Amino acid sequence: MSANEYRTPGEVLGWASEYVAGPGTYVWHEKVYASVVGLLRLTPAATDVEDQRPTIEVTREKERGAVPEPGTVVTAKITKLFPRQAAASIVCVGPRAVRDKFTGIIRQQDVRATEIDKVDMHTSFRPGDIVRAEVISLGDSRAYYLSTAKNELGVVSATSDAGAAMVPVSWQEMQCPITGQREPRKVAKVI
Amino acid sequence: MDFISPEGLRLDGRRPFELRQLHAEIGVLDNADGSATFEMGNTKVIAVVYGPREVQNRSQQQLDHALVRCEYSMATFSTGDRRRRGKGDRRGTELSLVIRQTMEAAILTNLLPRSQIDIFVQVLQADGGTRACCINAAALALADAGIPMRDLVASCSAGYLNSTPLLDLNYLEDSGGGPDLTVALFSKLDKVTLLQMDAKVPLDVFEKVMNLASEGAKAVTQFLREILMENTKKLAFAKEPLKV
Amino acid sequence: MVVGLGLSSAEKSYIAGGIAVDLRGDGRGRHHFRDFSIDTSIIPQANGSARLRLGGTDVIASVKAELCAPPPGRPHHGKLEINVECSPTAAPEFEGRGGEELSMDLSRALQRSFLGGASGAGAAIDLASLVVLEGKLCWMLYFDGLVLSSDGNLLDALSIAMKAALSNCGLPKVEITSGTNPEDDADFELNEEEFTPVDTSRFPVIVTLTKVGKHYIVDATAEEESQMTAAVSVAVNKKGSICGLTKRGGTGLDPSVLLDMISVAKRVSQTLITSIDAEISAAESRHDDQ
Known part of the structure; x- marks a missing residue:
């Protein structure tokens, strides 16, 4: 059985x-079967890993819509603020825009890394801000759990009360270019 | 009425063990995640898949596997006499349930927890074997959407008229009064996932008709795989031109 | 998909800005129709059928003819009925009864333009041509539309598809075997070999003008429709007469603007009807070759 051949669901691969069953395959009764239509690929195992079996996977030609996974960085828009958490609507996963609506929640203890019990949600975010956050878990049935507790995570774009796009001044504040007024936010350090 | 002529030909010129002409197209609607049309002779069905997406009705959300929903609709012009069907009619509800259960058995729902997969099947023309055609179209649409499945489901119908088992009945033969059996199979795993029949038959007749329908379903599977391979190759060539 | 996430403010200003300079998202001018393709005779069981693809919008129209008694008080007229259904394949929101509101809306708009007045005058087809035996037997034409996929401008697409389906329609010849006396019921036989086509020269085509900002556009996509403030749908026939008018949307329109929109619709419809006729004959010859 050679790689670089197309397989359909239900075909025996090995x-x-x-083999280790990779994406696009499943194991049943000690055999690996294909579960989607696509190209068969064999990837040898990394040299430092104990299990030296190559990974077998079936990759599709058509891309599926992006779905947030734990560990990925997402771009979200803050929708509501509560006393101890902020609700956000996930717009992009990595560089790809999502096709369907996903909700995320940033809890008080996940806003920043230091002094997590003294966080005030209103000085960290405002509704309408665009933030970069990391998905920490699939969360409960209502929303993903997001975290902005790293330097490069936090508010990347916000509009001031006057309606202009604000400029970051420090990791705590952003300034409006028209009125000069500074507003508190948890700012992302974007290089 | 004679459904088989003395030369052994049926009303539409086929032999008793002959399938109608099959025709399928994948990726017909861009809005949906997966779509396909399937034709068995004059029966034309379009199936569309939306998903996996977030569950719309929170109370129905399943924590460890995906929710599969299905709706079957017939166009007003699909049958010989134009009939305005309400959405809640019993045949439609029953067929929605049957198709849902069949596809649910094929989808690896535990890989997509807390999500919802919607399958919509629209019959454009009905000329017998609608059930089988819907299942085949849904299987192609699910494969187009990239939803992981155990195996491709293929379905076919068969009947028994003038003491002969007949494969893939059309509408006239279906209304002929004999039994109408529909079977859906996982071909590679060789398992039956749907078996439905109406009318009374002796057991040996049942066995013959069932075997015939299973052979028909296996032939349909072959066709489904060919169509999927062809479609995937077309997509691959569109992405990267051939390196000569 | 627009409906799922909505548009960002940047996308909204892009659409409005493009329309203001006569350069829309897909490169069209404000008064340009998208390219469309027509397939006829796709439903062999119907008397006439057509499928229209206009960008991402995909609709099927079918005409079924049945013999029945003429409408009361009008023994020399036939009957028309128009009905539209939105299939859940177009959007998951149309499942169950979700698509009912839109279906009724489209059906009523089409009925307003095609059925004519209570006296039968001004209908899309000369109703007198549908009579078989005056006072006893006439043709009832059922127009059924099915929306498979929507990318805006459903009303125009359905009207074009129905016109194509009607051109494809052939009415079987009816031979009266008895009952020509006024008191008797008529007996008839249908000759399924000979077909008479229906005259489609009076059949109008609907052109919808969508107002976005200060300008109006023809053939809006779903994205552009989400930004509309008002829309006027005008049904115009080959001669340039207006057969029906529908205004949607909450914003009020100045009467002069309304008259201007109607004249634009008339102008666009003339070129549109010519291209529709060309597409239909191309489709019919493709079908004959098969």
């Missing part, structure tokens, strides 16, 4: 003892 023995589960010889």
